Amino acid sequence: MHLLITGGAGFIGSHFVRMTLSDYPGDRVTVLDKLTYAGNLRNLEDVADNPRYRFVHGDICDPTAVAGAMEGVDAVVNFAAETHVDRSLLDPASFIDTDVKGAYTLLEAVRQKPSVRFLQVSTDEVYGSIESGSFCETDRLSPSSPYSASKAGGEMMAMAYRKTHGVDIVITRGSNNYGPYQYPEKLIPLFITNALDDQPLPLYGDGGNVRDWIYVLDHCRGIDTALRKGESGGIYNVAGMNERDNRDITYRILALLGKDESLIRHVEDRPGHDRRYSIAADRLLSLGWAPRKSFEEGMAETVAWYRDRRDWWEPLKSGEHRTYYTAMYAKRLAEAEQR
Numbered sequence: 001m002h003l004l005i006t007g008g009a010g011f012i013g014s015h016f017v018r019m020t021l022s023d024y025p026g027d028r029v030t031v032l033d034k035l036t037y038a039g040n041l042r043n044l045e046d047v048a049d050n051p052r053y054r055f056v057h058g059d060i061c062d063p064t065a066v067a068g069a070m071e072g073v074d075a076v077v078n079f080a081a082e083t084h085v086d087r088s089l090l091d092p093a094s095f096i097d098t099d100v101k102g103a104y105t106l107l108e109a110v111r112q113k114p115s116v117r118f119l120q121v122s123t124d125e126v127y128g129s130i131e132s133g134s135f136c137e138t139d140r141l142s143p144s145s146p147y148s149a150s151k152a153g154g155e156m157m158a159m160a161y162r163k164t165h166g167v168d169i170v171i172t173r174g175s176n177n178y179g180p181y182q183y184p185e186k187l188i189p190l191f192i193t194n195a196l197d198d199q200p201l202p203l204y205g206d207g208g209n210v211r212d213w214i215y216v217l218d219h220c221r222g223i224d225t226a227l228r229k230g231e232s233g234g235i236y237n238v239a240g241m242n243e244r245d246n247r248d249i250t251y252r253i254l255a256l257l258g259k260d261e262s263l264i265r266h267v268e269d270r271p272g273h274d275r276r277y278s279i280a281a282d283r284l285l286s287l288g289w290a291p292r293k294s295f296e297e298g299m300a301e302t303v304a305w306y307r308d309r310r311d312w313w314e315p316l317k318s319g320e321h322r323t324y325y326t327a328m329y330a331k332r333l334a335e336a337e338q339r
């Protein structure tokens with residue numbers, strides 16, 4: 001199989017590229033990536049010389065770049081997206097462009113090639129918050145942020161192209177990922193790298209928000225199962241079955257690094273902050289997938305990776321991230337210091 005992996009230079013996409021090349025020796029991979037602040041060719045260094053891998057620098061909103069990258073492919077796996085909820089509060093326009101218009105542009109191209117399967121990588125955030133129990137795939141979507149609304153829009157576009165044009169689409173909705181190569185703006189890598197530098201950990205609100213955490217490779221294997229075994233038009237939740245509140249995550253990181261709880265700062269909450277995410281993965285489990293990595297092992301490995309790979313994250317934190325971090329946290333951290 002020849003796969004077009006959009007957003008393959010990002011966190012999850014780069015793991016998916018590595019997994020595909022290693023698990024399927026007959027497969028080829030083309031990556032199409034715009035290399036935004038979150039895209040990083042260093043994430044793909046170890047496959048750069050693989051003759052079954054090709055990189056195309058381009059935007060999924062650009063029909064010409066998409067047509068070129070799609071030459072000869074059997075399936076498209078769309079990871080490309082703007083992905084950070086906090087940034088979607090500061091600048092929603094880029095989310096609507098990539099997460100909705102980008103999906104539409106890819107679907108227009110796939111529509112010309114009836115044998116190509118299109119997998120839209122989506123998120124549990126499209127369901128919104130749930131107080132108790134877990135969402136299943138037939139539940140109503142109720143996104144809370146411009147990010148999750150844009151992701152829901154991308155899904156809707158995929159469903160419309162199936163109904164209207166018969167495009168072979170599959171959708172996955174994954175839980176919160178963690179692992180190596182995650183950009184240091186998301187909770188886990190931000191807190192690990194801040195703690196390594198003895199910088200404050202800005203915990204939103206009371207820290208009681210719950211997320212279902214999945215190790216990145218388990219998510220990739222779930223997407224791969226849906227791609228290869230899922231039914232056309234199928235939607236598959238990819239759950240970690242591992243719910244934790246943000247306080248638990250924070251204390252775990254501090255304990256693994258031997259750092260003091262005094263680094264924690266309770267800062268002003270994220271507007272529209274979803275209290276709890278929870279999804280049931282029965283459909284995907286019935287296809288033979290299950291998460292393999294325990295949270296204890298995955299977190300220990302992830303913390304060790306960031307401890308050993310300052311060469312990877314220090315340049316990111318001193319670049320564009322510094323401007324973003326100041327805009328996002330300076331006021332909140334100053335207020336927290338005054339309390």
Ligand code: NAD
Pocket residue numbers: 006007008009010011012013032033034035036037038039040058059060061078079080081082083084098102121122123124151173174175176177178183
């Ligand atoms: P990421 O932010 O690390 O990477 C996104 C990648 O997409 C980057 O390489 C970036 O350069 C690329 N990109 C952005 N806009 C583009 C465009 N217009 N054209 C081409 N490339 C573009 O994201 P991630 O955390 O790896 O998430 C990947 C996908 O998985 C996203 O679709 C996201 O919504 C979904 N997802 C993420 C999580 C999570 O916890 N991170 C959970 C569930 C689903």
Ligand code: TDX
Pocket residue numbers: 083084085086122123124125175176177185186187188190202203204205209210211246270
């Ligand atoms: O500094 C912080 N302090 C804090 O308390 C940050 C960055 C986050 N948080 C909280 C907010 C959330 O309750 O931690 C939790 C996780 O936050 P994020 O890492 O920003 O993830 P989340 O908002 O849950 O969204 C993620 O999961 C689903 C990804 O960013 C999405 O791309 C994915 O679709």
